Structure formats: structure tokens, C-alpha cells
Amino acid sequence: MKTYEKILIFIEVLLTVFYAFMFLAGSKNIADDIAVLFGSLLTLFLIPYLIAYLISKFSKTKDKKLVLLKAFIIIYPIILILTIIGALTK
Numbered sequence: 001m002k003t004y005e006k007i008l009i010f011i012e013v014l015l016t017v018f019y020a021f022m023f024l025a026g027s028k029n030i031a032d033d034i035a036v037l038f039g040s041l042l043t044l045f046l047i048p049y050l051i052a053y054l055i056s057k058f059s060k061t062k063d064k065k066l067v068l069l070k071a072f073i074i075i076y077p078i079i080l081i082l083t084i085i086g087a088l089t090k
Contacts, residue, residue: 008073015080016041022087044083048075 020037027033052071059067 005070005073008077012073012077012080015077015084019044019080019084019087022084040083044080045076048072048079051075 020041023037023040024030024033049072052068052075055071056064056068061067
């Protein structure tokens with residue numbers, strides 16, 4: 001794994017934690033909102049994974065797992081940033 005990929009993973013973790021804290025800070029009922037947070041993070045994780053999986057399936061390289069990882073590392077922060085921007089406007 002290259003250095004820029006490790007930096008992107010670190011940024012993704014920071015953005016995910018920031019989104020979780022921002023979501024929970026704006027909540028009135030913590031117990032219900034934790035369940036909603038897990039559901040939204042699961043959806044937020046599965047959509048880029050599905051896109052990356054489709055990219056890896058149509059890739060002509062032999063190492064499909066590497067293509068899956070690289071595509072996910074690029075797609076996930078983009079969707080996460082769009083989600084954070086959408087949450088900030090509320």
C-alpha cells in the first residue's frame with residue numbers, strides 16, 4: 001500500500017468520526033440517534049463499496065481485490081464529504 005493510500009484511509013477515518021460526532025451533537029434522543037447513525041454509516045459504506053465492486057468486476061486487470069480497494073479508497077471520501085455538506089446545511 002502506497003503512502004498516499006494510507007493518508008487517504010486516515011482522512012476517511014477522521015471524516016467518519018467527524019460525521020458521527022456532528023450527527024450525535026445535533027441529536028435530541030441519543031439512544032435512537034445512535035441506531036440511525038449506524039444505519040446511515042452502513043449505507044454510506046455500502047454504496048461506495050458497491051460502486052467499487054462494479055468497477056473491479058469490469059476491470060481487465062488480474063488483481064481484482066487491489067482494484068476494489070483503490071476504487072473504494074477514492075469513492076468513499078467523496079460520498080462522505082457530500083453527506084457532511086448535506087448535513088451541515090440542515
